[in-house]
Amino acid sequence: MxxxxxxxxxxxxxxxxxxxxxxxxxxxxxxxxxxxxxxxxxxxxxxxxxxxxxxxxxxxxxxxxxxxxxxxxxxxxxxxxxxxxxxxxxxxxxxxxxxxxxxxxxxxxxxxxxxxxxxxVGNGVLASAAGMDKVMMKNVFAQAGLAQVNYLAFIKSEWEKEKATVYTKVEQELGYPCFVKPANLGSSVGISKCSNQSELEAAFIEAFQFDRKVIIEEGVVAREIEVGILGNDEPECSVPGEIVAKKDFYDYKAKYEDGDTAMIIPADVTDTEYQHIKEMAIKAFKALDCSGLVRADFFLTKDGRALINEVNTMPGFTPFSMFPLLWKHTGVEYPQLIERLVNLAKERHTQKQNIKYTF
Ligand SMILES: Nc1ncnc2c1ncn2[C@@H]1O[C@H](COP(=O)(O)OP(=O)(O)O)[C@@H](O)[C@H]1O
Ligand SMILES: [Mg+2]
Missing domain, CATH: 3.40.50.20 (Rossmann fold)
Incomplete structure (x- = not known):
């Protein structure tokens, strides 16, 4: 059949x-x-x-x-x-x-x-929702003890009431440069990098066009390393890949229009760095209660510290996207990857059928 x-x-x-x-x-x-x-x-x-x-x-x-x-x-x-x-x-x-x-x-x-x-196929309601909200996601990561950049979050009405207080808080706790992002959007839409207060103000205005909640993060100078995670209860990790942006930061235009980024697979990282990233990625997968697949994105600083940036619960999935390429280099070709995901979906569903909802 x-x-x-x-x-x-x-x-x-x-x-x-x-x-x-x-x-x-x-x-x-x-x-x-x-x-x-x-x-x-x-x-x-x-x-x-x-x-x-x-x-x-x-x-x-x-x-x-x-x-x-x-x-x-x-x-x-x-x-x-x-x-x-x-x-x-x-x-x-x-x-x-x-x-x-x-x-x-x-x-x-x-x-x-x-x-x-x-x-x-893929992540359930909770992981998908939490993964879509950068503030929720980072709160979960913090609770799991995962290293990440310092961040603050504000809703629009808080900011409107006390802009000066908000800016002071950002300057004292995070400093410049910082990144302002809508909490709920992907693909770098509405994201700005700020180096002073007037840029910060403009960045809030921009980000609030896309969401009622924004996240502000301390800016780091780091390489961007990504891994793919595949599985349900016993997730596996792919080889690492690196995103190299030719622009100042990996923005929407660079990602989707200019093709101004390069992917390096496998990324040139030490074995210790890779082991650490792998461990963190699997921990993040479990912390968010993910299933099927996730692409986990990291910052790797010059002194070898890995900070988790985000996970993508439905990563780009064309044969030329990072996630399928990572698995290809790990030994899982695109058609096999799809079949594995289908099987993981069936497995999770079968498991769920045995759960009691009444007692
Ligand atoms: N805190 C930060 N420090 C340095 N660079 C950042 C930081 N946050 C984001 N960036 C840059 O902006 C890009 C997009 O940010 P990200 O949070 O990954 O948004 P998206 O969900 O749109 O992918 C990152 O890939 C990175 O290049
Ligand atoms: Mg990203």
Whole structure:
């Protein structure tokens, strides 16, 4: 029996196009002898559209953006969307969400899939939500004893009431340079590096456009090292990779438009540094109660200190993204990586079926 995979891609977020590219690559890598592919497309208006089952390779992304009659809105999608259509009421076996950003990797879609009791690839509600909020994530890391940069957080109304006090606190506790970031957005959107108070003010204004909560971090001079974690209860760590930015910092433009960054895999780190990063990454994975996969990003200072920067609960997943490349260099090719993730999803779901909810 083939495993029926529901590929969930597109989405309302800024990363719609990236998601389509990822879907194309995943479709190309899935073995049609083993898997049935059922596309579920979320268009830029946020409507969910179930496409016909894919029985062969797809040429380009334009074949993945469906419209038309079987369009289902998010509110009424539950029963209609997650069935293979081949037989009435036969649910898909695994949902593979290939979505980034808000409403994709923040736990909302995961919550929907939980309600439907469907196995799905990747992190659950809690890890996804906590991983999307930089303040929550850092609070969890702090509690787990993981080394990281010093940080402060403010909500918009606090800042509006006492701007001067907020700036003094930032200057006294963190100093310059510091980084101001919206708590809830990825892809470096709304992030500024500040060297003085007027830049700080501008950075708050900018960041508050994207969220009601901001995080301010002490700036460090460090290399950026990333590892991929794969597994459920016994997560494994990939070889390390390094992001080298040609700009002042790894910003949105550099990441997504200019291609102004390079990836070095494996990163040139000492064995001691790698062991330490690996240990921290697995600790972070467990602290956030992750499952399936995570990309863990670190700062490595000149004196060899590793500080955790963040984890990404749905890291970039095209064959040219860091996470799949890290695993390729670790000996897991893209098609195997996908299969492992599907199996991990089934394993976690099976485990959950044995949990009692009443007593
Ligand atoms: N505290 C910091 N010190 C030095 N550089 C930082 C710091 N925070 C962020 N950066 C730079 O900005 C980039 C984006 O920040 P990050 O927190 O990773 O946001 P995103 O979630 O958008 O990836 C990092 O990859 C790094 O280059
Ligand atoms: Mg980052």
């Amino acid at each position: 083939k495993t029926k995979i529901g590929l969930l891609y597109g989405g309302k977020s800024a990363e719609h196009k990236v998601s389509l590219q990822t879907a194309l690559a995943v479709i190309g890598a899935l073995d049609l002898e083993k898997f049935e592919i059922h596309p579920i497309y979320i268009n830029e208006e946020g409507q969910w559209i179930k496409g016909p089952q894919l029985t062969g390779p797809v040429e380009n992304v334009s074949a993945l953006g469906f419209s038309g009659d079987n369009q289902v809105s998010t509110l009424s999608l539950a029963p209609a969307l997650f069935h293979s259509g081949t037989q009435a009421n036969e649910p898909l076996d695994v949902i593979f969400p290939l979505l980034h950003g808000p409403n994709g990797e923040d736990g909302t879609v995961q919550g929907l899939l939980e309600l439907l009791n469907l196995p799905y």
